[in-house]
Amino acid sequence: MRILLVQPAPFECGRIGLENALWMSEPGALTAIAACVEDEHEVRIIDMRLEEADVLPRVLASFKPDLVGVTCMTTDAYQAQAVLHCAKSILGEQVFTLLGGHHPTLVPGEHDYEYIDAICIGEGEDTFTELVAHLAGGGDPNDLHAIDGLAFRSGDAQIQTSKRSQARELDTFPAPARHLLDAYKGQYFFASAINMAAIQTSRGCAFDCNFCAIWEFYEKKVRFLSSKAIADRMEECEEPFIFFLDDNFLTRPKRLEELCDEIERRNIKKYWMIQGRTDFVVENPELMKRMRDCGLMMVLSGFETNDAGTLESLKKDNTRENNLKAAKLLNDLSIITTGIFMAHPDFEAQDFEDLYAAINEMKITIPLVVIHMPLPGTQSWRENKDSLLTEDARFFDLLHAVVPTKLPRREFYERYAAWNESTEASIDSSLSMRFMARRPRLMMAMRPGMKLFGERREVLRKALNDPENYLRDEDEIIGELPIAAQRASESVARETEGVTV
Amino acid sequence: MSTILIEKEEPVIEAEETEMELSPWLAELRDEVAAHPGVNHLLLSRLRTGRYTKGDYRVFGLQHYPMVGTFTRYMELLLLRAPSSEQKLWLAKVLVDEYGEGSDGEDHASLYLKYLYSMGVEPGEEESTPLCTAVWEFIGNHLRICREEPFLVGLGALGPGHEWAIPKMFHKIIPGLERAGMSYDDRLYFDLHTEQDIDHANWMSEALEQLGQDDEARAQVRRGALLSLGARFRFWTGIERCVVARRQPHSVDAVRRGLLGRRRPDREESPGNRQELFQAIQDNWSGKDWPVRLPSDSELLEVSQ
Known part of the structure; x- marks a missing residue:
């Protein structure tokens, strides 16, 4: 299989933030999961914090990955989604899209979109390895029930498989595939x-x-x-x-x-x-x-x-x-x-x-x-x-x-x-x-x-x-009223309108 | 296995497309267009997945608006150079539609103004807003292609480069506009182009099927499409920088100086507003040079390599 792992930019191109002015470290989560599968599959990593925006669609079109995986925290959640949306847009249903990291683990429901095939919940190494083996072996990409640590859409709802155990000794994981970052x-x-x-x-x-x-x-x-x-x-x-x-x-x-x-x-x-x-x-x-x-x-x-x-x-x-x-x-x-x-x-x-x-x-x-x-x-x-x-x-x-x-x-x-x-x-x-x-x-x-x-x-x-x-x-995003209060007041308004009608 | 139900987010449904069947070379070109970075710029996916506001779309719209009035100019230039009446007829069909036929008396520029005003743009602001270099580049490139390149290169730029690209790009923009609170009426320009341009694309495909009889002709069409999409890619990058700069003006200087880890610094400040742009188009028609340095063909083509 061809696998593309992407570190999203923390925000839109050109914006200044702590992440591109004070501290930018290697995408360790990606090199860690890459190491688990690189012996059997062709794996590439691109770091969109250090790339021009054209690189992602170019690599998607030329490398034609079978799987695109992205990691994210909270602030870069929409950027990660954009990467996966772009992948589906270019490669269609033939590409499997996977999202992992802290934010999707803690609030998977916020990533329940048609362009995200699965969410890796918690530590990624074993879940990713099993998922790649399943897909490479011709397994049904819509039937992931046997793989622990995933959330995905099944019918009308997002479901989670059994919790992935996070007890494996760190020394037993392969060393991160840092050589995949040589370009950076x-x-x-x-x-x-x-x-x-x-x-x-x-x-x-x-x-x-x-x-x-x-x-x-x-x-x-x-x-x-x-x-x-x-x-x-x-x-x-x-x-x-x-x-x-x-x-x-x-x-x-x-x-x-x-x-x-x-x-x-x-x-x-x-x-x-x-x-x-x-x-x-x-x-x-x-x-x-x-x-x-x-x-x-x-x-x-x-x-x-x-x-x-x-x-x-x-x-x-x-x-x-x-x-x-x-x-x-x-x-x-x-x-x-x-x-x-x-x-x-x-x-x-x-x-x-x-x-x-x-x-x-x-x-x-x-x-x-x-x-x-x-x-x-x-x-x-x-x-x-x-x-x-x-x-x-x-x-x-x-x-x-x-x-x-x-x-x-x-x-x-x-x-x-x-x-x-x-x-x-x-x-x-x-x-x-x-x-x-x-x-x-x-x-x-x-x-x-x-x-x-x-x-x-x-x-x-x-x-x-x-x-x-x-x-x-x-501007236009944060108002004076908390979201919960806004929703409650909208709900009352709707009910009142219903009564009036 | 345990199963946990999580509240479902409704997916945004994209419109069905009904395109005509294509011969293998055109089908291959259509796939190449569909996968091109210009059509799949991350900005477009960001608009789809992010939370942009009317203020952001206002910036976007003020930069995008000049494109609305210039497509007909490209078509007019190309029409003059069409080698046969039959080809002129195909182009004329699209041109008449672009002039506003079928839009209930409202031409594209009026529809776009409606969109701009619904976002709080003051009348006249659309003329006086400084346009980023990428807008000038895009328009200058297309004027050049339609005037100087072989006819089929121009047709490739306006056909596959536009008619095939636009519905796909606008499909990504519309859900973001909806999320920002824009009604169907206010964003009609975009919705219309996801419907109407499929007809245009089919007319163009019909023309291309007949004109692309040999490898050289096909290569010219492809070259035109890639030049246009390369310019489109640079255009979206420019728009994104404008949207970012609205909220964080300090970022402009940082990007220009190449301090944020990326490789290409931004171009210089705005070459002028829409009025000045249209004056430049008139002057260009009369033979004057385009006032902004245009990227070379290799710069445009390298986007997809």
């Missing part, structure tokens, strides 16, 4: 770290923050790749930088000690970036130092807020003190901190000021302020569904307020859009001469990407700093 080599980046590879060393998270869907996707189980396998994959990377895609890398100190052992023993010289919690940083200062010496250059953490009460309401199971201590410790170690903070829709003017002041006090190298929102599939979403002002997937990008704001919306966005300017002091004090002097080799490695990132940062800031950008996005 050197184009993935985080800030100035251009030419960046990506490795996922664990799946799932043991915490249950109410704004996050990761633990729900992986059913609160966490599985790990062995240190040996991680080191093997690191050695295979030609890129100087590696982003570990784990949602929470900083867990199980013993595993990380073993990884450092492997890195030291094999003399692996890579700079790597991770996502992890601040409590782990505080509790394991020596391990953080050792990881720094093994190449750790950046930790991205959800600091979330500057007040203890909010941390509790988010079920973060962490403290403000940990955030402060972790920021200081990382700065002292000359590890770049990327800190994510949330502006809440119920913020008043002073709340914004307090948050920005707290960020400056913490000296975060790359502060990112996002807007707290109930992301589809999360506990927060289920609790706040009736307050949603929109169900438009594009707005769940952490940059828009999808529930009513306490401040008038214009003022809310004016104060929110000020975060870049207002946290400039944090960047300046973090990236001190001392910081840079302690890591001269890292600075040299990042040097080739500094000019490009500087330019990207400039255009990103222009977009993020302009409150009109957010308001223009909302």
Whole structure:
């Protein structure tokens, strides 16, 4: 079979966002499932974030895939649908279209369209392998009942087959087929770290923050790749930088000690970036130092807020003190901190000021302020569904307020859009001469990407700093009334009309 | 196996097409047109799957509107160059229809204006809105094809390149217009072209069957279709950039500077509005050069390679 896997663009061509200006990593989900079938089938990957729009229809017409698979999160859901619609439009019924990823897993009903043949629910490797074998063996594309982990249309309704078990040890999966991304080599980046590879060393998270869907996707189980396998994959990377895609890398100190052992023993010289919690940083200062010496250059953490009460309401199971201590410790170690903070829709003017002041006090190298929102599939979403002002997937990008704001919306966005300017002091004090002097080799490695990132940062800031950008996005889409209330009022109107008639 | 019922979304039903049977070479060309990136630009699928608003379609419409008044000009140019009366007759049939016959007295331009005004365009705005380079390119390309290329290349551009392409493209646009709240009456221009142009396509097919007697003739028809569709692809890309720029004006500069990971930077700012465009068409008729650099044939053909 010929199989085309597509990473959709996060939004329309030419739009500026965090995904194309600050951080673009390899499509790890696609290389992971490609590896499961590439020995027996011809597989290609195209990354529409890095391609001109003509590439997709050209490849569809020339490669004539039997199966097109797309992965998506929430914000790129419509873009993923557009890819599959385009595939059906060009190839007709002869192509099988498959959608996977977080958003379709958590809300498959939102993808029940005639141009999507099936949705992969949950982890994709085994489901994809079985589906490909079924289709390649001449199986009926409309009879997928025997394959676990799928949703598809049957008659008048979308049905789901039995849940796919997500218990397989990560070491038993084949290594991702990264060679299928050779055409894009050197184009993935985080800030100035251009030419960046990506490795996922664990799946799932043991915490249950109410704004996050990761633990729900992986059913609160966490599985790990062995240190040996991680080191093997690191050695295979030609890129100087590696982003570990784990949602929470900083867990199980013993595993990380073993990884450092492997890195030291094999003399692996890579700079790597991770996502992890601040409590782990505080509790394991020596391990953080050792990881720094093994190449750790950046930790991205959800600091979330500057007040203890909010941390509790988010079920973060962490403290403000940990955030402060972790920021200081990382700065002292000359590890770049990327800190994510949330502006809440119920913020008043002073709340914004307090948050920005707290960020400056913490000296975060790359502060990112996002807007707290109930992301589809999360506990927060289920609790706040009736307050949603929109169900438009594009707005769940952490940059828009999808529930009513306490401040008038214009003022809310004016104060929110000020975060870049207002946290400039944090960047300046973090990236001190001392910081840079302690890591001269890292600075040299990042040097080739500094000019490009500087330019990207400039255009990103222009977009993020302009409150009109957010308001223009909302135009005609976000009204004053929540969707649920609008529907209720329309329903009453219809009933009244019926009575009148 | 457990079965979970999930609420069903109603699929949008596309209109039935009833096209005439074609000889193998034309059927192959029709398939090539149907699969061409110009007909399957991601913007069109995005319009189908995304949530675009009247404001977005307003931008789209203001850029698209100039195309409405120029198709007849291409036809007129080609009519002059048709080598026989029979061919002139085929073209004239389509031309009369394009002038507005069969549209209850409302020609295409009036229908399109109705669409624009239903989206809040102020009278006159359709004349004064700056048009993106891609619009000028598209129209300039077609004027050139119809004036300078062999007759069959022109016929390929206007026949397969337009009549076969438009119903397929508009089928994708209509569900988005519906979703944005546009009534059938307001979007009649689009609906009409999914119905009427099937007749046009059939007339054209009949002509092409008779004219495409040898490989050279067939190659000319194909070349015309691909040139037109290559220009169409660039046109949709330009429209998409305009729609994005409405909500995020800062993106224009970023794209021009090639900062967002893509390979081709955008062209420069607008060459002019519709009034200026139509003046340029008049001037071009009188022999003046087209004021915008046109993409080369190889640039247009490479879209489908």
